[in-house]
Amino acid sequence: MTPKQQGFFFPxxxxxxxxxxxxxxxxxASWQGNKRHLMYSQYFGLIKAISKGEKVGLNVNDETLKNFILGELPKYEIDLNQIEILVNPTNDAWCRDHGPAFxxxxxxxxxxxxxxxxxxxxxxxxxxxxDNNLPTAIAKHRGLNYVxxxxxxxGGSVEFNGAGTILTSRxxxxxxNRNPHLTQGQIEQYLYDYYGAEQVLWVNDGIVGDDTDGHIDDTVRFVNEDTVITMVEPNKADDNHEILEENLQLLKQMRLLNGKQLNIVEIPMPTPVMVDDFRTPASYANFLICNAGVLVPTFDCKNDDVALDILSQVFTDRPVIGLPSNKIIWGQGSFHCLTQQEPAV
Known part of the structure; x- marks a missing residue:
């Protein structure tokens, strides 16, 4: 029986x-050669913010890295009781994509x-x-069955409303380069069977600089069962303008399982964040919803406050917290890309 047939779903x-x-x-190599150490303060800031409302599980490549982390956590006044370290070989940092789907x-x-x-x-x-082996390692660590x-x-390619609908990109x-042997219909069936969904809605492309081939978590996010925020680029000369406008028009045509239209909230893109003449995929949509609040990446630009204000109006059950990510984004991802939530049951 599939997970869906057994009553399981991705919340x-x-x-x-x-x-x-x-x-x-x-x-x-992921942080432009020698820039990795420059993002640590922002990375530990992310860990600290999450840890105020839940445990933080850290996959750590080896004992040497574990010892480095244990030496750094007190510097940021992070409660060590909130940190769980699992030493396990890893290749890179993007846990949203290689981590376990609970x-x-x-x-x-x-x-x-x-x-x-x-x-x-x-x-x-x-x-x-x-990285590909990590979900099974965490399943064994937690004593959970896996399929x-x-x-x-x-994980960054799919977005969930908790009521049977998944948003993703073509x-x-x-x-x-993913599953060339599968048709769109076959891929949808996998999403139904293994995520416990009933509907897949498709936008087209992702933003400039996104080396994941258009992950949805940089463009469109559910904030409740029938509301999405979507990134827009008002500047018509910007390469992202047409991409995001096309996705906006697709969102306006979509209907949920109950026949309702999506409530769509538009958020302007940040000013382009460049590193070594490369445009990073900086986006306010790459926020993380956790117990302590909604952790929103900021990029030291004029639209930071605009994005935080809009998100504060749509998230009424927890605080919206802006955290700097202008150095984390050098790795071509931000808070959502770096994390994977473990839900309660």
Whole structure:
């Protein structure tokens, strides 16, 4: 029986968490060569903010890195009782994509993990075998059953409303570098069977600089069952303008399972964040919803306050907290890309 047939589903991100998992960065190449150490203060700031409301699980490559982390945590006044370290080989930091997808069954009070395949966004950044093994390692650590669908799927490519609907992008899930043997209909069936969904809604492309081939968590996010925020670029000369306008028009045409239109809240993109003449995929949509609040990446630009104000109006059950990410984004991802929530049941 599939997880769905057994009563399991992937809950929305605002569902209460037991913990949030991160994979501690150690790959120099991911942060433009020698810039990795410059983002540590922002990374530990993220850990501290999460830890105020739930446990933080840290996947750590080796004992040397573990000792470094244990030496740094007190400097940021992080409660060590809130940190759980799992020493396990890893390749990179993007836990949203290679980490475990936790499912819950509210009837039986059980949890399980989906062990999707991971190939570093179409084989772009080998090796990725250690990251690919991480879901099963965490399943064994937690004593949870896991199921292996046998296809490539990344957490940043899918967005959930908790009421049967998944949002995703054609650029990513239909890309020939993921599952070229599958049709759109077959991919949708995997999403139904293993995420416990009933409907898949598709936008087209992702933003400039996104090396994941259009992950949805940089463009459109559910904030409740029938409301999404979507990034827009008012500047018509900007390369993101047409991409985001096209996705906005698609969102306006969509209908949920109950026949309702989406409530759509528009948020302007930040000023382009450049590093070494490369445009990073900086986006306010890459926020993390956790027990302590909604952690929103900020980029030291004029639209930071605009984004925080808009998000504060749509999230009424927890605080919206802006945290600097202008150095984290050098790695081509931000808070949502770095994390994967472990839901309570």
């Amino acid at each position: 929305p991100e605002w569902h209460p968490h037991v913990a949030t998992w991160l994979t501690f960065p150690h790959n120099e 499912l819950i069954n509210p009837e039986t009070k059980e949890r399980m993990i989906v062990n999707w395949g991971y190939n570093a966004w179409g084989g772009k950044y080998p090796p990725f075998d250690d 292996t669908p046998g296809i490539i799927m990344e 650029e990513c899930l239909l890309n020939e």
